[in-house]
Amino acid sequence: MLKKSVWKKYAGDAVSVHQEQALSTTILLLKTYGPTGFLLREEGQDSDCKVFLGQPHSCTCPVFLREGEPCKHICWILLKKFQLPKEHEYSFQCGLSERQISEVLQGSHQTPQPSPPGASPPAAAAAAAAGWVLRRDIQPQDVCPICQEELLERRQPVAYCRFSCGNNVHISCMKVWADHRQHSASDSGMVKCPLCREDFCSVQSLWEQVKNAAQLHTAAERESPNKHLGVSCTHCRVTPISGKCFRCTVCTHVYFCESCSEKDCHLQHQLAVRSTRKEEWCLMSKHSREASSVNDHVLDGPLSLAPLRDSVLAQVAMVQVRVGSPLLQDGVQCRMCLQTFTLGETLRVLPCRHKFHAGCVDGILQTTHACPLDGFVIYNPETRRGSGKKSNSKLASPNTRPHASQTAGTNLKDLFVPGVALQEKKHQTEVPTNSSTVNATTSQKCMKKITSPPVLCVSVGDKPQPSLYVGALNPKPQSGVSVCRRARIQPKIRSTVDKEAPSQLTMTGVLLTPQSPK
Known part of the structure; x- marks a missing residue:
């Protein structure tokens, strides 16, 4: 005959810890051995354990064999399987009699639930x-x-x-x-x-x-919990914030990372802190920037319930379920109401790629500005402003761009005319007429890796005119027309232009310069 266990008036410290572990751990019920025997497996584990309720309770896990007190598996059966409250006197005992076990199996401690209504017409027809x-x-x-x-x-x-x-x-x-x-x-x-x-x-x-x-299950849902998705630091603009995230209790969309919060960037208001994106915000001490577990308390109010504005909610994408859509496949459903999508329904698509019924998620977004599954912040003006600066510079309209004459001295790389060489010279000099001077000038330009294109002039009578022909094959001049070559054609050398302050820019082609009269 089994020895009866001692009746307890309150739960001990070890049993209280095991109860908290049972409520926070996902355990799967794989098999039942009658009404009081169960085969359990903890999620992510490969080993199974057997639990039997009786006088006393028993479990095959090492914790129960070592301590002899109800382990988290026994507590899970009592609290989760049979829905006993933590304060119930049967939930922390080492054993129960047959009459007490019968009361637990019959659910005399539970309130009766209303009968569920019938299924919807589309689901019933399918x-x-x-x-x-x-x-x-x-x-x-x-x-x-x-x-x-x-x-x-x-x-x-x-x-x-x-x-x-x-x-x-x-x-x-x-x-x-x-x-x-x-x-x-x-x-x-x-x-x-x-x-x-x-x-x-x-x-x-x-x-x-x-x-x-x-x-x-989207990629945002699989991200690490310590990454605060959709949030950027107001001071250093890092996106997303990793680790501890700090938020102002007065300013709606002011966030700081841990390093910037230590710099006292926002002393005018009190800050709140949380470690993961699904935790509740905790107030920090007014006299210290470090969170204190004794004085901190969970916020409930405008900070934890920042609603999404109607103008922003109207911009969130919406789709309609059509014929042949993947949303109609078996197993695809709304994660809020757990009902399948039907033809013609309107869905709301959040930035984290989660899809919900518009009627299911709109009511939640009116009380909070984050995704109810992964905590992704849907709208943050600081993040939108930081990304807008980069996009506005690339998508600027031609009317807002500066004129070429305003940017000639600062950025010559933006000026490009095919076939014409653009040069910027600090001092304008006349074209030398002496051949030795021409050779010296040409050699000096070659040392600086600057291309010196040939200058062709056509003399018609006594008045020289610039040649309008540009190409490798120059047609033979007509009678009475003489061609004079002012500079010898040098091999093409690529020029190195300074990115910060470019002094000269050369392009493919020939510089056409009129010949000054002698």
């Missing part, structure tokens, strides 16, 4: 055409039978039992459930429902739902 049962609408108290998390609170895609009870289960949890049942059962054509033990759906249909549901 289910009747495929030969499936009607899907049960998700209520705020509904939980996943495998992870025992509330469906609407966790906001993960769900599947439902199509051939029996119509209850909803997380698609990711059903994948783990199906993998475990496939190894233990002989048939693999159908997946059994974890609630009614009847056919849930086919394995092929489940894999298709898993594949399509993976598309609902």
Whole structure:
């Protein structure tokens, strides 16, 4: 006969810690051994543990074997599976009698829930055409039978039992459930429902739902939680802010990174701080820029509930579901109401690429300016202003650009005329007539790596005229016309132009200069 455990009047420190761990950890229920035996697996772990409720409770995990107190697995069964409150006297005992276990199994501590309404007409028509049962609408108290998390609170895609009870289960949890049942059962054509033990759906249909549901998780959702997406530092303009993020309690869109907050850039107002983008904002001490765990408290008010303006919300993209859209695939659904998209519905597409029903997300955006899934800040004037400076310089209109004469002395690289050489000379000099002077000048220009194009002049009678022909093959001059070559053609040498203060710019072609009369 098993020894009865001592009855406790309050939860000890170790049990309280285990209860907090059970509430914050995702644990999957893989199998049940009668009404009081369970096979559990923690999310991300490969090892399983068995839990049995009785007099006393037992678990195969190392923590229970070492301490002898209810571990997080036992607490998870009591708090999550049977929905016992933390303060309930049955939730922290080392064992329960048969009468007490019967009360827990019957749920005498729970309030009765209203019966769910019927399915929507489009969903009912689709289910009747495929030969499936009607899907049960998700209520705020509904939980996943495998992870025992509330469906609407966790906001993960769900599947439902199509051939029996119509209850909803997380698609990711059903994948783990199906993998475990496939190894233990002989048939693999159908997946059994974890609630009614009847056919849930086919394995092929489940894999298709898993594949399509993976598309609902965007890159922003997979980013590290310590990256505050959509937020830039007002002082150093770094985007996004990593680590601790500081925000002014008065100014709506003023954020600072940790290094800039230490420089006392915003002393006129008090700051709030948080470490991850999904945490609540905590006030900092007025006399110190370092957050104190004793004096800090969570904000509730204008800082944590900064709404999105109607003018900004009107600019958020919207799409309509059409025939053949990928949004109509099996497993794709709104992450807020967990209902599938139907033909003709209007969806709201946020900058983080999440898609929701317009009616589901617009009400949330009226109370906060961030995505409800990944915390991506939809609109931040500081980020928009920083990116606008770069884009405005590239997309400037021709009417707003400075005139060529205003920029000739500062930036000659913007001036380009094909076939004509543009030169900037500090001192204008006359064209030398002596051949020795010409050779000396030409050699000096070659040392500076400046191209000296040939200057051709045509003398008609006594008046020299500039030649209008530019090319490698010059036609033979007519009778009475003499061609004089003022400079010998030098090999083309690429010029090096100073990027900061260019002094001369040469282009492909020939410089046409009229010959001054002798």
